Amino acid sequence: MWVKETLAIAGKELRTEWRxxxxxxxxxxxxxxxxxxxxxxxARIPLNGEGGKEIGSQxxxxxxxxxxxxxxxxxLGRAFVVESERGxxxxxxxxxxxxxxxxxxxxxxxxxxxxxxxxTVPTTCGVLGVTVKHPFALIAVVILAAIGMGxxxxxxxxxxxxxxxxxGLLAALSFPVLLPAFVSGVDGTxxxxxxxxxxxxxFLDTSGGILVQxxxxxxxxIAASLLLFDAIWND
Amino acid sequence: MNLMTVELTLASLTKRYGGRKILxxxxxxxAGGEVLGVFGPNGSGKSTLLRCIAGLLRPSAGSVKLHVNNxxxxxxxxxxxxxGYVSPELNLYPELSARENLQFFAAVTSRPSKPIEELLAHVxxxxxxxxxxxxxxxxxxQRVRLALAALHQPAVLLLDEPGLALDEAxxxxxxxxxxxxxxxxxxxxxxxxxxxxxELVQRHVHVG
Numbered sequence: 061m062w063v064k065e066t067l068a069i070a071g072k073e074l075r076t077e078w079r080x081x082x083x084x085x086x087x088x089x090x091x092x093x094x095x096x097x098x099x100x101x102x103a104r105i106p107l108n109g110e111g112g113k114e115i116g117s118q119x120x121x122x123x124x125x126x127x128x129x130x131x132x133x134x135x136l137g138r139a140f141v142v143e144s145e146r147g148x149x150x151x152x153x154x155x156x157x158x159x160x161x162x163x164x165x166x167x168x169x170x171x172x173x174x175x176x177x178x179x180t181v182p183t184t185c186g187v188l189g190v191t192v193k194h195p196f197a198l199i200a201v202v203i204l205a206a207i208g209m210g211x212x213x214x215x216x217x218x219x220x221x222x223x224x225x226x227x228g229l230l231a232a233l234s235f236p237v238l239l240p241a242f243v244s245g246v247d248g249t250x251x252x253x254x255x256x257x258x259x260x261x262x263f264l265d266t267s268g269g270i271l272v273q274x275x276x277x278x279x280x281x282i283a284a285s286l287l288l289f290d291a292i293w294n295d
Numbered sequence: 296m297n298l299m300t301v302e303l304t305l306a307s308l309t310k311r312y313g314g315r316k317i318l319x320x321x322x323x324x325x326a327g328g329e330v331l332g333v334f335g336p337n338g339s340g341k342s343t344l345l346r347c348i349a350g351l352l353r354p355s356a357g358s359v360k361l362h363v364n365n366x367x368x369x370x371x372x373x374x375x376x377x378x379g380y381v382s383p384e385l386n387l388y389p390e391l392s393a394r395e396n397l398q399f400f401a402a403v404t405s406r407p408s409k410p411i412e413e414l415l416a417h418v419x420x421x422x423x424x425x426x427x428x429x430x431x432x433x434x435x436x437q438r439v440r441l442a443l444a445a446l447h448q449p450a451v452l453l454l455d456e457p458g459l460a461l462d463e464a465x466x467x468x469x470x471x472x473x474x475x476x477x478x479x480x481x482x483x484x485x486x487x488x489x490x491x492x493x494e495l496v497q498r499h500v501h502v503g
Contacts, residue, residue: 068402072388079390079427147386151443153351154375154385156403294353294371 062160069156069164073139074171082142083135083172090134091179094127099187116188121249123188125242127180128173128209135176136169136213137230140221149221158293159286162214166285169217170210177202185253193254197267201248204274208241211281218292237281244273298480300364301327301450303348307357310343317343320357323500327450327480330473332487332496339503341486342382345453348484350374363450376404379444382455386436389429393420393439396428397446404447414442418468433460441472451482458489466491 077083102119105112143149152161181202185192192198216233223229248270308321317340325331333341346352348359350371361368361377368377387396397411409417415424418438428436437460444452457469466489473495476483485492 065403068399072391072399075395076388076390146389147384148388150351150380150382150385151387151400154349154378154380155400155447157372160403 062157062163065156065160066163066167069161070167070171073165073168077168077172083138087131087135087172087176090131091127091176094123094130095180095183095187098123098184102188113190116190117250117253120184120188120190120253121246124177124181124184124249125205125245127184128177128206128245129238129242131176131180132173132209132213133231133234135172136210137217137220137234139165139169139214140218144221153293158290161293162218162285162289165217166210166214166282169214170207173206173210173213174203177206190253192252194252197271198249198252200271201245201252201274204271204278205241205245205248208274208278208281209238211278211285212237212241215281215285215289215292218289222292241274241277241281244270244277248274299327299450300362301480301482302360302362303451303482304360305348305357306360308344308347308354308359309356310340310347310352311355318347318354318502321500321502325482325484327482328477330477330483330485330495330497332485332493332499334486334499334501335503341502342384342455344502345380345382345455345484345486348374348451349378349380349453351380361451368450376447377450379447379449379452380455381437381440381444381453381457383459385440387428387439387443390427392425392427393431393442394424396439397442400443400446414445415439417445418442419464434462434465437461438465438468441468445472448479449476449481451484452476454483454485454487454492456487456489457485458487458492470495 105115140149143152181198212234216230216237219233220230248267251267251270303325305321305323308318308323309316310318321344333344335341343352347354350359353371359369359374361374363377368374388399391399393415394411397414401411412421412424415421418441420435420438420442423431423435428439431439437457441457452472454469454473458466461469469492473483473485473492485496487493
């Protein structure tokens, strides 16, 4: 029953977003603009020579997570604000359980975030001429970080929807909580790209701890959100 | 038709916004089959009272107790699942059609009383049920709200200005809904200024 309720809410989130394209349009524009700016800014930096690839890897890891962070703040934080602004929150509160609402919105947000990553990660690496040495490790890092970030943005988005100072508050509330995920995300991306790892090094032998950190962060973020959300939703 | 046994009791119900007392120690007992009117001027607290009963607002003091078929349904989440609520402030998803909106809420509540098409036909929307709600007139949106309120055969039907924006046929739908709720043994609480709706009220409270 709870799973069915959650999936119905996630399905509604994706369907309404697909038809209104409010978050998709802002996310798409942001991603396109940021990639174009990265390409223009780095066009004259020699990233192919000795040492250049290392700089390219570092820039790629930083830029990927900067883009993901800002795209999330623009798109994901609105999940509850939209309900509140449109007056659909009342119907949702009457007919659904708090944790199912959170889980449904979290699934919708995380899928949207993964969609952003699917575009930004390969494009940024491509623009900077970075070759990913451990692509499966990079996929794992991105998925785990996106799950953790999706959970945090869903919860802070719900808190922010109940206040009047929405724009600034979301970033102020989310960023300190997301810092561990960003640190691990950047580190994991660098290592998956192959920064300072010999070609023969296995990712898991040297950097498996980062995946464990990201997994732990995601589990903690989901558990804490599910525990807190009832109070946020009902008060 | 299955008759319900419903009892709603408000004990010293108080709601304050800041220093202003909107509801002050309201005492009320409503039995199944009864139509209770809530009257008062604009801003007197009629909607606040309905939102407290629906479990959407936490009272500052006092309590709302609901028993349905001898089961205590007073916890806010349980209370919300037992009420049908129609209010101008309740909106549905404009990107979805009337059918999709109701299908969504039927999926999350898992207890639609009738097929959705039948519910929508009942409120006079049989011909436009696949149009996005964003393209509806305000009267048609009100009809979808009425269908949503009836979706799970609620024990308590809370109607806040239900005739708002409705034409003659729409107002007849409201009156039919009230009579059907009465016949099922449910409670109707009605905040209205419409004379025809007021005629169905058996007892009333003044707020403000």
